[in-house]
Amino acid sequence: AEMIAGQKPHIDYNLIPGIVYTWPEVAAVGKTEQELKDAGVEYKSGKFSMRALGRSRASGDIDGFVKVLADKATDEVLGVHIVGARAADLIMEAAVGMEYKASAEDFARICHGHPTYSEAFKEASKAAWDGAPLNA
Numbered sequence: 001a002e003m004i005a006g007q008k009p010h011i012d013y014n015l016i017p018g019i020v021y022t023w024p025e026v027a028a029v030g031k032t033e034q035e036l037k038d039a040g041v042e043y044k045s046g047k048f049s050m051r052a053l054g055r056s057r058a059s060g061d062i063d064g065f066v067k068v069l070a071d072k073a074t075d076e077v078l079g080v081h082i083v084g085a086r087a088a089d090l091i092m093e094a095a096v097g098m099e100y101k102a103s104a105e106d107f108a109r110i111c112h113g114h115p116t117y118s119e120a121f122k123e124a125s126k127a128a129w130d131g132a133p134l135n136a
Contacts, residue, residue: 015098017091024064027091030079030098033069042072046104046128050084052136053123054115061085066124068094068104075103075129086117093121104129 002009020026036043050056050064064084070077080094097107107125112118123133 012099015095017088017095019088019091021088024061024084025087026083027087028079028081029091029095030077031069032079032081036069036078041078043069043078044072044104044128045069046124046126046131046133048120048123048127048133050120052133053117053120055117055119056085058115059085066090066120068107068121068124068128070104070128075105076101077104077107077125077128080121080124082121084117084120090118090121093118 015029017027017029031041033043033045045067047065047067050066051062056062056064061084064082064087066084067081068077069079077094077098080091080098082090093107104125108122108129110122112122123135127133
């Protein structure tokens, strides 16, 4: 309605997370790799397996991953894709940061509790930023 009325929307409709409530859960926000390729955007990707995450191993929910896509030149996070336990909850950290143009480095430098599922997002962000997660 805001757009039809010629007003600026109060939210960025490109940053509404998509969530599939399956097991494991699937969640995404922002662009996909294919969308970035089709638009000719140079990007970098960081991925972290839930198998390497202490919290996942402790709970037995080891299936899944977090993938972070960031602009190759600016490091701004352009898309985040999560498959695994608590994906629906984890995607919100990405959506909030992306609203404020956070970089992969910004996310990588945030201290997360240990052991938590959210550490996987930090690890994938670090992999996108400097090529390797902290833990593997």
